[in-house]
Amino acid sequence: MDSVRDITKVRALFPGAERSTYMDVAVRGLLSSVVRAAVDEYLDAHMSGEWDKGQMLASVESAREAFANLVNAEPDEIAITKNASEGLNAIAASLPWGRGDNVVFCPELEHPNNVYPWLNLKGRYGIEVRTVEPRDGHIPSDEIAAAMDDRTRLVTVPTISFSPGFITEVRPIADACRRSGAFFLVDAAQSVGVVHTDVEAMGIDGLAAATQKGLLAFYGTGFLYCRREWAERIRPAYLARFGVALGGDSHETAMDREKLQLAAGARRFDLGNYNYLGVTAAKASLEFLLGLGVQRIEPYVRSLAARLAGGMLELGLPVAGGEPGPHLGHIVAVGESGGGRHYTADDPRMNRLYEHLVGNRVRLAIRRGILRFSLHVYNNEADVDRVLGLTSDWLASSTAEGS
């Protein structure tokens, strides 16, 4: 595949970017014509009966390698999963837990899929769930570190929260985990593909992601990174043929019933047949993103987000986190946090602004009661200015109506 090198020409590969002003990658990303072509090829091969399993398994390896490159890991440190929650659960279910061990996290800023696994362990093994409150929408890294003790087995955070979408300062947490020997697990569902997520630089031991958001592919495929030193000490809770080292080219039926040799590194978390269609899409999209370079995508998208946040503030609207700063990635949250509410804002004005934008073909979401705009490489300044213009018109007309 020829990769497009000029970031401003990328938009042409995403027809959906012209149909609406698409600011909803935090739900799911737009599909590119690059991914569409790879999927068509897969479907043609399947329909014609020329589908080749060897080739498909090679695709799985290419996707694994591409994801490893994306997060700065080795391919053996990557398992193929269905989604982010499967990766998180694979670690939760496989670490050896003892009664009285604890897990530290900030549930208020977690997606429920990174809360349930820990509540489940509480019920199954009597582990203590130690929770920390957010600070103005941020994960308080210092308080997370302070909540740890010698029974802390795992600490988990989102690299970027789903709402209000701030970037987590992970390094101090990683350092605290390193000092105490706890596993540092991140839910990277919102960051991978948009905001550079480097497991080495960030000191991450485990990372779970799915491909439908910033990776711009389908639901039903995901990746789990597990640092080799950890993975090789872990016996996976589930095991099937792709998690077993059969040796050389041995066929899966060449099973040694006496000696069970787990596959190297995180490969032991692979199970049976893969979602080959999902992997085909992920491979094409990952290669496309790697061709562009997330190190180039990130500053581009963050500058668009800063333009949007700054513009909303100038219009007098409340932007979570205030002025653009290190917390601001690709998600701009507008409104006052509505706590537990999901799909509607507490502030009726914000619900009306949402309706106005949606009515004018802007795609965005409401999460935890705030308007959530989320951007990717297919967005441009004209998108941002269009949303600001629509917002400004709406403010003018609602002020006139109110007066």
Ligand SMILES: Cc1ncc(COP(=O)(O)O)c(C=O)c1O
């Ligand atoms: C932070 C975060 N984690 C996880 C998910 C979804 O998890 P899964 O891929 O398992 O459906 C989402 C969004 O849907 C999310 O925003």
